[in-house]
Amino acid sequence: MNPIKIKKALSIALLLFSASASAQTVGVKDVHDIVQKLTDQLVEVYPFPEISAKYQQAILRNEKAGRYVGLSEDSLAKKLTEDLRTVHKDVHLRVMKNEETYKRLSAPSGRRSDDSTELKRMKTQNYGFKSVQIDGAKSTAYIDIPGPFWGTQESFEMASAAMNMAAHSKYVILDIRHNPGGTGHMGRFIASYFYSPGNEKFYLNGFYKNRKMDEQEWTYSYVPGRRNPDAKVYILVGPGTASASEGLAYAMQKLGRATIVGDTTAGAGIAGSFVPLKRNLIAFVPVKMVVAPHSDEGWEGTGVIPDVFSGDEDALEIARKLIEKDRKDQ
Structure with a gap:
């Protein structure tokens, strides 16, 4: 090839590379x-x-x-x-x-x-709800909620469908070990299924830089379908549990409404x-x-501390053992 043409080609390539690098900087x-x-x-x-x-x-x-x-x-x-x-x-x-x-x-x-x-992602991930497994013999429902907690109509419809499938189970396991969070409304929505109408609970409190804007978050007085206020609830958590999903575990723990099983969560509370x-x-x-x-303390920086640590054991297996023990004690 002609040396002059080679030199021109190299010069053009260098100019293009330089322009590309400049555009990216x-x-x-x-x-x-x-x-x-x-x-x-x-x-x-x-x-x-x-x-x-x-x-x-x-x-x-x-x-x-x-x-x-x-x-x-x-x-x-x-x-x-x-x-x-x-x-x-x-x-x-x-x-x-x-x-x-x-x-x-x-x-x-x-x-x-x-x-x-994001819409494609929501559909691919089934709006945050992966599966519901019912063990009728042991009256146990396992709901896998890898999330995130989206706030669309379809997401709440999916949550309602999952909660209604579990409505007749004495024991309910919520698996949020890999849930990165999302809207806090979804956590409150799920929690509301574990309380009777008229027994709404002060779920969490949110405060801003301007403390006059503080928000009290309560469980909902209405949710679609059947509630399960007598169920014994177990929530599985871990380092992958963050933000609004931590809020669900934290609130249910503070309300004395669920046993938290697993490892300490991410600690994302703002x-x-x-x-x-x-x-x-x-x-x-x-x-x-x-x-x-009625507190200024949340899970920011510390995470939600489980009631039962799983260590090297699978949190789901620990929850099942706790349920089996409870069944035998009946």
């Missing part, structure tokens, strides 16, 4: 805009002002030191998350790259469309929502600390 101005929006949002809504001030100081200091220069979108998101968690380990608070969600959140409210990727930043980056910003009724 977040510029100084965009970095500043991302940092500014992230820290402003934290100061505005994070429920603990003293911590949000430390977040802001650390991120601005790192920006000034040039720690975010020359990074790709993914690398910048990872670095910001690491730096935030170095200040205070809130496992909810994170920055990530998600082009589809960024576009949806950035669109004017009247023009926002459903997230097709609810929040996604915020668009820039360059396809979004942040999950915690806004509401969720705690037990």
Whole structure:
């Protein structure tokens, strides 16, 4: 091949590579805009002002030191998350790259469309409910809920169907060991099936930076189908149990309505929502600390501590043994 043509081809390839690398790197101005929006949002809504001030100081200091220069979108998101968690380990608070969600959140409210990727995911995962197994001989229902807890009509219909299948069982096992959370409404919805109408319970309490906005969360006075207020409930948990699914385990434990079996949960106790930043980056910003009724303490940072630790043994087998023991004691 002609040496001149080879040289031209190499030059073009290098230019294309350089342009591609440049396009992937977040510029100084965009970095500043991302940092500014992230820290402003934290100061505005994070429920603990003293911590949000430390977040802001650390991120601005790192920006000034040039720690975010020359990074790709993914690398910048990872670095910001690491730096935030170095200040205070809130496992909810994170920055990530998600082009589809960024576009949806950035669109004017009247023009926002459903997230097709999320819709497909919901359908693929059966709206968070995997299976219901009924052992009629032992009057035991096992409900596998890997989640997440979605808040769509279809999700609540699926939950209602599962709970109604278990409505005649004396023992109910809820498996949320791999449930990463979602909407807290789903946990309250499930818990409501274990109380009679008119016996609503103060489930959890949520507080914001502005304590005048505190929210009391109660079990629902109405749920579709048949309730099971006399069932003995066992909830399986582990490190994969996080956020709203932790809320279900924590509330039922504090109410004395369920036996928690497994290992300590993730410890993600501050609810929040996604915020668009820039360059396809979004942040999950915690806004509401969720705690037990009449208390300022929840599971944030500590996780839900099981009543019965599973250790090396399978939590489901332990629950079944507990049920068998209870049956023999009858």
